[in-house]
Amino acid sequence: MRIDLVDFRSTSPAGSSSPSLLPEWRVGALLQVVAVRDAASGQLWLNIGGQRHPARLASGNTAGPANGEVLQVRVLRNSPVLALETLSTSTRMGTEAEATVVANAMRRFVPRQESAALMLANLSWLAQGKNGASELPKAVMQAATKLWQALPDADSLGDPEVLENAIRRSGTFLETNLADAARAGTADPKLLANDLKALMLTLSRALREHGARPAAAHSDTAMNAPVPTARGPLTVLNAAPATFSMLEAADQQLNELSRQTDGALARLTTAQITSTSPDPAVQSMLVELPVRHEDRASMLRLRVEHDHSRKHSGGGDSWSVEAAIDLGQVGALHAKVTLAGHRIGVQLRAESPAIVEALSARAGELEAILRESGLEIDRIVCLHGMPVGDTGARPARLLDVRA
Incomplete structure (x- = not known):
């Protein structure tokens, strides 16, 4: 499943001191994000590092991630849009320790993987x-x-x-x-x-x-x-x-x-x-x-x-x-x-x-x-x-x- 961020501007609450993560996003970077759904419209947002960014599905599952679903994503490109590929998904019901282990394992092995x-x-x-x-x-x-x-x-x-x-x-x-x-x-x-x-x-x-x-x-x-x-x-x-x-x-x-x-x-x-x-x-x-x-x-x-x-x-x-x-x-x-x-x-x-x-x-x-x-x-x-x-x-x- 591929997800594009449609607006690079941060939508964090006013007065938030959290800096934008966008300058650090490079092709191949691995991130953990949380899907947020608007209850009325169903609009998809991605919560990344305390900031919410509007997003749209570019390919894959037509339903898309559910509200609160945790996604492990990889940055595919950052121009003309920021495109993310989902590598794995999990729900918040899973243990936080397990999600951390999986995320750390992906960060460790994905950049080193090579065809045999x-x-x-x-x-x-x-x-x-x-x-x-x-x-x-x-x-x-x-x-x-x-x-x-x-x-x-x-x-x-x-x-x-x-x-x-x-x-x-x-x-x-x-x-x-x-x-x-x-x-x-x-x-x-x-x-x-x-x-x-x-x-x-x-x-x-x-x-x-x-x-x-x-x-x-x-x-x-x-x-x-x-x-x-x-x-x-x-x-x-x-x-x-x-x-x-x-x-x-x-x-x-x-x-x-x-x-x-x-x-x-x-x-x-x-x-x-x-x-x-x-x-x-x-x-x-x-x-x-x-x-x-x-x-x-x-x-x-x-x-x-x-x-x-x-x-x-x-x-x-x-x-x-x-x-x-x-x-x-x-x-x-x-x-x-x-x-x-x-x-x-x-x-x-x-x-x-x-x-x-x-x-x-x-x-x-x-x-x-x-x-x-x-x-x-x-x-x-x-x-x-x-x-x-x-x-x-x-x-x-x-x-x-x-x-």
Whole structure:
């Protein structure tokens, strides 16, 4: 959801000594605001730092935030209007301590998050033993190799059990699995040992123990990626070339891989935070799963949403599953499946006309399989182009300061 401030002038009570926050608002800044609704007109205001500013919805939820709703927002642009993107919402009924923890976590991880594509490209470079791989410390190479080998194989994900296992150890559920193991007093060593977040943490630690300084890496090789959110179009994370091809010194490679690993961890943590929903009736989960195909890797993005808000009115539960992946030279592929009761709808999108044609040619087979499973077909469509919609997210750094 994107919200624009329509008037930059403060509307604080007369005599207020609170200075305006506007000079401090920079693109990428994270703020916590409170929505205020006029009881008679429904006019939306945002209370920011003790000042109220009139606002309007620019995109997203047509109803907008409710009175008293707390929003975590990011500044998208400050000209010609001040545009804010909502990253998370909560009600005042939630504990103040919990809201503070979430806000602090977002401030910490969002500016550091980076697509894992660059890290994956360099892991592939090392796995193939290309130039410079033999010069890195043995412990770093062992950690990098173990992470690379733990990536699920793309060809095997057609098996539901394999896909389920890959999602469970994607890193999204590491803390949950550890908590469950602590309560039960037992743990599955194989599950925890192959968890991708745990393996990234091991790699990050090995890099730092051998002198890696992530802050010393070249910032111009960073890969811009939209902030992971639980709403809006599910865009792909594009593959990337190995930056090790431009670095010859081992210390530079250590710094580079350390920054990329830390950025991937920050992004994973950000996705975990944004998957928490203040609305118990609508649960949404975002998973970004690295998958390996021969000597390269891609990011498979998955979003699962369960909506049972209409259950009490007899409407029943509804589910939706979305997936998006970069297929390399042929472009991106997007799929969305919706299930309401026994009615199912399938929407397939691709950037390549040839892929769209191939999907359309086999749509009849898919329909037959679904009908044999006892489902009623709502629609099966194959479209050219990716989902569009303005969520406020932009493929740019949160803050770019240049001398």
